[in-house]
Structure formats: structure tokens, C-alpha cells
Amino acid sequence: MFGLIGHSSNFEEARQKARNLGYDDYAEGDLDMWCSAPPQLLERLSLTSPSGTTIEGAYIDSCFVPEMLSRFKTATRKVLNAMELAQKQGLAITALGGFTSIIFENFDLAKVQQIRSTTLDWERFTTGNTHTAWVICRQLEVNAPLLGIDLARAKVAVVGATGDIGSAVCRWLQNKTGVGELLLVARHQQRLLDLQTALGSGRILALEEALPEADVVVWVASLPQSLEIDWRTLKTPCLMIDGGYPKNLDSKVNAQGIHVLKGGIVEFFTDIDWQMLEVADMENPKRQMFACFAEAILLEFEGWHTNFSWGRNRITTQTMEQIGAASGRHGFKPLGLDPAGILSLAGVVL
Amino acid sequence: MPVAESTSALREALPDFTTPAYKDAYSRINAIVIEGEQEAHDNYISLGTLIPDQAEELARLARMELKHMKGFQACARNLDVVADMPFAKDFFSPLHGNFQVALAEGKVVTCLLIQALLIEAFAIAAYHIYIPVADPFARKITEGVVQDEYTHLNYGQEWLKANLETSRNELEIANRQNLPLVRQMLDQVAGDAAVLKMEKEGLIEDFLIAYQEALAEIGFTSREIARMAAAALVG
Numbered sequence: 001m002f003g004l005i006g007h008s009s010n011f012e013e014a015r016q017k018a019r020n021l022g023y024d025d026y027a028e029g030d031l032d033m034w035c036s037a038p039p040q041l042l043e044r045l046s047l048t049s050p051s052g053t054t055i056e057g058a059y060i061d062s063c064f065v066p067e068m069l070s071r072f073k074t075a076t077r078k079v080l081n082a083m084e085l086a087q088k089q090g091l092a093i094t095a096l097g098g099f100t101s102i103i104f105e106n107f108d109l110a111k112v113q114q115i116r117s118t119t120l121d122w123e124r125f126t127t128g129n130t131h132t133a134w135v136i137c138r139q140l141e142v143n144a145p146l147l148g149i150d151l152a153r154a155k156v157a158v159v160g161a162t163g164d165i166g167s168a169v170c171r172w173l174q175n176k177t178g179v180g181e182l183l184l185v186a187r188h189q190q191r192l193l194d195l196q197t198a199l200g201s202g203r204i205l206a207l208e209e210a211l212p213e214a215d216v217v218v219w220v221a222s223l224p225q226s227l228e229i230d231w232r233t234l235k236t237p238c239l240m241i242d243g244g245y246p247k248n249l250d251s252k253v254n255a256q257g258i259h260v261l262k263g264g265i266v267e268f269f270t271d272i273d274w275q276m277l278e279v280a281d282m283e284n285p286k287r288q289m290f291a292c293f294a295e296a297i298l299l300e301f302e303g304w305h306t307n308f309s310w311g312r313n314r315i316t317t318q319t320m321e322q323i324g325a326a327s328g329r330h331g332f333k334p335l336g337l338d339p340a341g342i343l344s345l346a347g348v349v350l
Numbered sequence: 351m352p353v354a355e356s357t358s359a360l361r362e363a364l365p366d367f368t369t370p371a372y373k374d375a376y377s378r379i380n381a382i383v384i385e386g387e388q389e390a391h392d393n394y395i396s397l398g399t400l401i402p403d404q405a406e407e408l409a410r411l412a413r414m415e416l417k418h419m420k421g422f423q424a425c426a427r428n429l430d431v432v433a434d435m436p437f438a439k440d441f442f443s444p445l446h447g448n449f450q451v452a453l454a455e456g457k458v459v460t461c462l463l464i465q466a467l468l469i470e471a472f473a474i475a476a477y478h479i480y481i482p483v484a485d486p487f488a489r490k491i492t493e494g495v496v497q498d499e500y501t502h503l504n505y506g507q508e509w510l511k512a513n514l515e516t517s518r519n520e521l522e523i524a525n526r527q528n529l530p531l532v533r534q535m536l537d538q539v540a541g542d543a544a545v546l547k548m549e550k551e552g553l554i555e556d557f558l559i560a561y562q563e564a565l566a567e568i569g570f571t572s573r574e575i576a577r578m579a580a581a582a583l584v585g
Contacts, residue, residue, distance in 0.1 A: 022573055025580030033583045036554035038562060041572055077552060081559060088563070116478045116556070117500065 002057040002300035003086040003094030004293045005039075007064040007078075009246055009281060014065045021275070035074045037063040039082040041089060045274045047297060049330040055300045059276045060085055062100060066246070069099070072107070079103045084115040087124055092305045094125050095296035098245055101127040102222070105164070105312060123307050126299065128292025130309040131327060132264040133168035134320040135291040135334045136243045139261055140216055141177055143337045147237040147259060149215045150180075157183035157214035159207060160221030162191035165243065165264075168315035169218055174199050175317050183210040186221070218263065219244045231255040239337075247281070261337050264291045269331035288335060298326045365547050367429055367485045375545035377434045380426045382539065385438035386473060387419035390502070393449060393465040400458040401509075411502055418495045425488040441538065444531045445469070452524070459510065459517040460524040466506020467564050468532050473499050475556035476548070483547040507564045514569045521568075522578065529581040532557070536582075558582055 008014035011031055018026035021042065026034070043059040062082035068074045079100050086094040096104055103109070105127070113120050144151055156173055160166040161184040173179045182202035186192050192204045211217065212233040220243045236257030242249035243263030250260045271286040282288040292309075299308055308323065309315065365372055394412035398405030426433050445464060452460035477496040481489055510517055536557070540550040558579050565575045 023576050023580075025577065025584055029580075029583060032551075036551050036558070037583055038555050038558045038579075040576060073549065074551060077555060081555065085559075116474075116559075117497070 001089075001091050002055060002296045003089070003091030004057065004059045004097060004276075004296060005062055005079075005082045005086060005094055005100050006059065006097040006276065006293070007062050007099065009066070009098075011065045011067045014063075017061075031065075031067060034063055034065065035068060035071065039063055039078070039085045041085065043274055043276050045272065047268070047272060047301075048270075049301055050269060051329070053301060053330075055297070057297065057300065058086075058089060058091060059274070060089075060094075061276075064099065064103075066099060075099075075103050076107055076109060076112070080109060080112060080115050080120075083120055083125060084118045087118060087120060092124060093296050093299045093307075095128040095293050096125060097128070097290055097293055101129070101292065102245065110311075122310065123305070125310070126292075126295055126307050127164070127309040128290070128295035129164045129168070130315045130319050131266075131295035131298065131323045132243065132291040133165045133172065133315055134324040134327070135266055136165070136169055136218060136220070136241055136263045137172045137177065137320070138324065138334045139241055139263055139336070140173070140218065140239070142334070143241075143259075143261060144216050144239050146337060147239055149237060149239060151177060151216075153180040154215040155179075155181045155183055155213050156216045156218065157185055157205070157210040158218045158220065159185045159210070160219065160244065161202075162186040162188055162195050163220055164309075164312050164315065166218075166220040167195055167313050168320060169220060169243075170195065170199055170202065171315075172317055172320055174201060179216075183214055185210050214238065217241070219249055220263075222246070223248060229253050231258055234258055259337055262335055265289070265335040266291050266294045266327065266332040267335055268294075269333070291334075294327065294332050295323060298323060298330055298332070301330045302326050363547075364483060364485075365545070371545055373429060373431050375542035376426075376429060377431050378437050378542050379539065379546060380422060380431060381433035381435050381438035382441055383422045383473075383476075384419050384426075384433055385435065385442055386469065387415045387422060389442055389446060390465060390469060390473075391415040391419070393461070393469075394502075396449075396453050397458070397461055397465065400453070400456060400461060404509075407505070411505060414498050414502075418498065421491040421495060422488075425485075425491055428487045429485065441535060445528065445535070448528055448531070457520065457524075459513070459520040460528075462506045462509060463521055463524040464528055466502055466509075467561060468528055470499050470503040470506070471557055471560035471564060472532055472535070474503065474560045475553055476543075478556055479543075479548045479552050480546065503560065503564055507567050511568045525578045526581065529578070533582045533584075554582065 008017055015027045039060055039062050041058055041060050046054055046056050048054040060082050062078045064075060064078035156179045158166050158170050161170055170182055173182060184192055184196060184202045184204045185207050196202050196204060215235055216239045218241045222244050231253050238258050240249060240253060240258060240260045241263040242260055247262050253260055265288055268287045391412045394408045398408040449461060449464045474496060477492050481492050484492055536550065536553055543550065562575050562579055565578060
């Protein structure tokens with residue numbers, strides 16, 4: 001049985017979700033109440049792959065909301081308690097969605113294995129980052145040419161290049177896709193230098209230097225609220241893949257010729273009977289989900305009950321290929337650009 | 351992302367066990383624990399009168415509680431603290447009163463909910479939160495106690511599970527009447543607990559985790575449980 005640990009995008013959404021699901025006391029509670037609320041197993045679901053294999057799973061809401069990020073102890077407690085619940089429910093492989101894996105990684109929660117009387121078994125959890133990285137790369141490979149971008153000559157900026165997903169994307173684009181040039185953007189200078197050395201290529205740039213040069217921008221860093229992008233300096237066409245969390249790039253860029261694609265999202269081949277993602281910000285919530293969630297589903301379909309994505313910068317092009325092949329086998333497809341958007345571009349060009 | 355605190359903050363620095371402020375707060379917290387264990391002993395013996403065929407097992411559980419009580423009395427002596435027992439008796443009196451009323455009316459379900467679910471879940475949460483910030487002597491004692499408390503919670507859980515259909519209504523009523531009292535108790539003790547570096551937020555969440563697990567094991571659905579548990583969150 002697989003598990004998905006998720007949370008709402010913000011506190012208001014969480015209250016709305018609680019109201020929709022009939023948790024009225026939660027819907028009326030304030031943030032302090034939510035800080036003390038234990039994780040909830042909200043839904044059990046089943047999926048059948050194109051080959052006819054059916055698997056069972058469960059969705060756990062950690063009761064975390066991003067407004068709790070400044071409350072360090074609360075945030076860590078939410079993540080660890082949700083993981084404990086997943087393990088106690090006997091879920092064989094559980095994906096850490098949204099901020100869950102970010103909090104786990106940033107606060108090095110691997111050091112906190114004992115939760116009350118439960119010793120967390122890391123083999124039961126995956127960040128889902130390998131599948132997310134593969135999906136982002138495929139989104140780039142499929143959609144950039146549709147906009148007339150020649151990848152062999154294109155400059156691709158990876159914002160958040162030294163992170164777990166960012167570095168994996170860089171390795172894939174370097175070794176598999178073969179893009180014109182990689183522009184590496186991140187906060188940590190030494191990690192950038194190490195990545196550049198490991199790749200044997202790539203140009204390190206500040207964000208404001210990289211953006212005007214890039215034909216494609218892959219965002220795999222959380223965007224600060226204060227970030228402002230001067231779209232007039234961007235190339236057209238420009239493909240922006242919003243692979244960070246939360247996905248708020250489309251609120252910052254709105255100009256003709258600039259195409260924002262929600263990164264790291266996959267679509268299942270048929271409708272899934274679940275309520276949880278209906279309240280998430282998905283265009284087609286019956287089929288679309290975060291690729292990290294889908295990774296747990298894929299691992300369950302394949303019977304690979306192991307922490308496939310774990311730790312920092314361990315993703316290889318081989319593991320990306322492996323999970324990518326499973327993704328196709330079990331009916332998932334990376335989300336593509338809205339065809340209407342591409343047609344309007346064609347109109348501009350003509 | 352605005353998360354910049356050091357991971358070392360995960361490992362809470364131990365409080366200074368020798369300060370007057372610590373000892374003052376400890377005199378009440380320790381008294382609550384001692385009184386709680388004493389009342390648990392008495393409650394299990396009383397429950398034996400309502401479930402005579404299990405009186406022997408209940409007496410065994412009761413003996414464990416007395417052993418715990420003696421351990422916590424030793425903790426106070428070790429820190430040279432006198433437990434404030436009048437405070438603790440007052441602290442438990444609303445829940446104690448409800449238990450006594452239910453006992454007089456022969457309401458075994460209500461008695462089990464109060465003692466075996468609420469008080470045991472409260473104890474489990476408090477002990478788990480206390481252990482990482484306890485003095486070395488108390489830490490050892492508490493680690494031994496907490497496992498026993500799961501046995502006690504399990505006893506109530508199994509009895510109620512086996513009798514769910516006849517117990518459901520009474521359980522829901524007893525929950526409504528008594529869970530707000532637990533929340534009030536948590537609020538009342540929050541200041542002293544903070545001096546011992548035990549956070550109220552974590553206490554409530556851990557209590558609810560233990561309580562919800564028990565309700566799930568008994569056979570309530572997720573929505574029923576969330577509704578029942580909300581009384582502890584709303585405060």
C-alpha cells in the first residue's frame with residue numbers, strides 16, 4: 001500500500017478543505033489550533049494501471065500549512081508526526097509532498113528517527129524527487145521545440161541548480177538532452193562551483209544575468225514573495241518551467257511569448273476517484289498530481305518498496321530513466337503546455 | 351524559503367534543574383503526576399467492581415500505577431522538591447468528580463473513557479514530551495513508566511472495541527463531557543510545563559495522536575474521530 005503526505009497551499013485553503021470534507025471544527029479553528037492538530041488520514045484510494053494492476057493507497061494531511069514555516073518546532077513536528085502515522089498505518093512506500101520533503105531535508109530530520117515509541121524506517125519514504133526531475137526534463141524536451149526553441153542551441157537556465165532536483169535536471173540536460181548551454185543559478189557559490197566541476201560545463205550566473213540570456217528557464221527553487229521579474233528583458237519565445245513549490249511563477253510573469261508551464265506535474269491516463277487533489281490547484285484534479293506523489297504510486301505498482309529518492313544529490317540519469325520508464329508503463333504523462341497558448345504564439349509568428 | 355534556524359535547535363537544551371523557578375514549577379508538575387498515578391490506581395480498583403470477571407487483571411494494572419507513583423516520588427526527592435499535592439488534587443478534581451459520578455451510576459464505558467483513554471493518553475503525551483528534557487534520574491524512571499501506560503490504554507481500547515456497538519452513544523457523550531476538561535487541564539499546566547521546556551502545542555498534539563489512535567482502534571471512522579477530538583483543540 002502506498003501513501004501520500006500532503007498539505008494545503010495556505011491556511012485559508014486548509015480551512016476551506018476542512019469545510020468541504022465536513023471537518024467543521026477545523027474549518028473554524030485558528031492557526032494556533034492547527035499548530036496543535038495531529039495529522040489526519042483523510043482518504044483511501046485505489047488506482048488501476050493500463051495493464052490492469054490495482055493498488056491501494058492512503059492520503060495523509062499533515063495539518064501543516066506554509067504559514068507555520070516560521071515556527072520551526074511546529075513545522076518539524078508536523079512532518080515527523082505525519083511520517084509516523086504513515087508507518088503505523090502500514091504504508092509500504094510514502095511520498096513526502098510539498099514542503100514536507102523540503103522541511104525534512106533543510107532541517108536534517110534524518111537525525112530524528114525516534115518518534116515516541118516508533119522508530120521511523122526510512123526505507124518506507126521517498127521524496128519523489130527523481131520522478132519530479134525526470135518529468136521536468138521531459139516537459140522541457142517536449143515543449144520547447146513546440147515553441148520553436150532549438151534545444152541543441154538553446155541556453156537553459158536552471159534556477160536552484162544545486163538542489164536535489166536542480167542538480168539532477170542539470171545532469172540530465174547535459175548528458176541526455178544535450179542543450180546548447182546550461183546557465184547555473186543558485187545561492188550557494190561553493191556548491192555551484194562543485195556542480196560546474198562535476199558537470200564539466202555550465203556557466204555560473206546571477207539570476208538577473210541569466211534570465212535575459214535564457215531560452216528556457218527551469219525554476220526548482222521556492223520563489224521569494226518579493227521577487228519581481230522584468231519580463232521586458234526576457235527573450236521571446238521563452239519557456240519557463242515552474243518546478244518549485246509553491247507554483248506561483250504565473251503570478252509573476254504575464255507577457256506574450258513567455259510561456260509558463262507548471263513543472264513536475266503528471267497526468268494519469270484515466271480519472272482517479274479521489275477528493276483530495278480536487279481542492280489542490282490542479283487544472284484537472286481527477287487526473288493531475290505532483291510527480292513526487294506519483295513516484296510513490298509507481299514504486300507500489302512496481303513493487304519497489306524502497307526509498308528510491310532519498311538524501312541530497314544522489315539522483316542519477318539511470319534512476320531517472322528507470323522511474324521515467326515506469327511512469328510511462330503505468331499510464332502517467334508529463335503535463336504539457338496549453339495548446340491554445342501555443343497556437344496564439346503561432347499567430348504572432350505568422 | 352524562510353526557514354533558517356539551525357538543526358541543532360532540534361535537540362532541546364536541558365533546563366537548569368537546580369534553579370528555584372524550575373523547582374517551583376516541578377513541585378506542581380511532579381504532584382500532578384503522583385496524584386495521577388494514585389488516582390489511576392484507585393480508578394482501576396473501582397473498575398474491577400464494575401467488571402468483576404476482570405477484577406484480577408484490573409488489580410494488576412492498579413499495582414503498576416502505584417509502582418509508578420513511587421518512582422515519581424523518588425524523582426521529587428532526587429531534586430529536593432516537595433510535591434504540591436493540594437494543587438494536584440484540585441487539578442484532577444473535575445475529572446475525578448465525573449469518574450465518581452459514572453462509577454456510582456455503574457457506567458463502565460464512561461469510567462473507561464476517563465481513565466483508560468483520556469488520562470492514559472494524557473500521561474503518554476506528557477511523558478514522551480518530558481523525557482527529552484528530564485533530569486537523568488527522572489528520565490530513566492519515566493522511560494520505564496511510559497511503556498506501561500500503553501498497556502493501560504490498550505486495556506481500555508480492547509474492552510471498548512469488543513463492546514463498541516453498545517458503548518458508542520455513551521462514549522460520544524462521555525467524550526463531550528470530559529475532553530474539554532482535559533484541554534482545560536493542559537491549559538492550566540502550560541506555564542509550569544514551559545518552565546520544564548515542555549511545549550503546550552506539542553503536548554496537545556501528542557495527546558490527540560494517542561487518543562485518536564485509540565479511537566481508531568476501537569472502531570470509529572476518521573471523520574467521527576476528528577469530530578470527537580476537536581473539543582480538545584478548540585479549547
